[in-house]
Amino acid sequence: MDETIVATPWWARVAVWTALPAAGAGLGWVIREVPGWVLRIPFVPVRGPLRLVDRFDEPWATLGAVVLGTIAGLVLAGLVDRESLTVRISGTQVTLTRPGTTRAVPRSAVAVAYREGDQLVLLGPTGREVAREPSHLSVARLAAAFGTVWSAQDPYAGSYRRWVPDLPDVPAEAAALFAARQQALDKGDIDDARDLREELARLGFVLHDRKKRQHFRRVDGL
Template identity: 40%
Template sequence: MTTVQEAAAVRHGIWVFCPAVGAAAAWALKLLAGWVTALSWFPFQGVFALVTDIPEPWATIGAFAVGAVAGGVFASFWASEMLTVEVSHDRVTLHKDDRVLGFGSDEVESVFTDGKQLVLLSPEGTELAREASDLSREKLERAFTGQGYRWRDADPFAPEFRLWVEHAPELTPDVNALFTARRKAISKYEHAEAAELAREIRRRGVAVRDEKKRQYYRCER
């Protein structure tokens, strides 16, 4: 079996790097608070004044603590977006944010990357999975071809995708509703929610891909 995932330095380092950066940024803002309160035109004066009123060493301790927690939250979000791909002769397994998607080799006709998304196609041409990641295209290609899977250079169905518009006549009301909900999630940068809605749309026989916050679809059945 071949496993493709982010380097260990990235997977483990974010839990040190992000809290450290967050703590440093919060401490820097604490140092700037006194200067900012002297600028009458600067917004949020009340917030900065409140910071300057906190006695030391509590102001510094608080800044480090709040910044570190914020950095930890960001690290958690970053980790949830990481994709791990396990490829063997008889199975492909995708791990992301405690979610596991598994497919037998007989279910996977071919594999390709579309931008930063890994796509698995079935023999019928339906998309089994379309998952975003920062994994190396070259490493993914070697992993799949090394285990006997067909690798494509591009999406063979790319010309069939159409721009989604409200109440698209080709789609059923429930699928249009999912697209509407997904548009809201994308506008709010709720990536996990948008990905889950895309999976729901895919389960209804419609492939979905994004380009600059626009949604495109392809009816698979």
């Protein structure tokens, strides 16, 4: 079966896992050396705490700082790599894969595909959102892979309006989800905001976030 694949280049993923831990290790070393450098400057205030830090035994202090920096770099690399998307398009389905998660959508259910910021969005024939995944893939490659269903922008861009509490045409169940999601956005809880977006999608709401403000449109014919 013919299959078109658009993936994050392997060398880019290797670079992330190599460069970020190395940068973290370097930053750890720099932070360890900062107190000594600062203490060489005359009239620097708060010299007591700086002297205390500078007296830590070597080479353990430097080694500890480098190890902690490396660990921080590995954590950051893992967060970045979570957004390494692979798109597989066959005659029957579209599969979106990231480390730890896979979502498959029937190809017949994808009427529009477009890029919104750093996310790939797939819409169904009724305008319902059927998939949304972080993506830094080439727009040109995605456009070639999706063909005629690819759009340069959201075709429903003019249909959104801002959510505020107590809108009369938003059912109570959806209003509670909107309120909970707003709290998640304010706290920067990306995972919870994503889960609540999917819950609202099941109720017929398609969301677009602008600077932590929720905008939505209703979908008929679910």
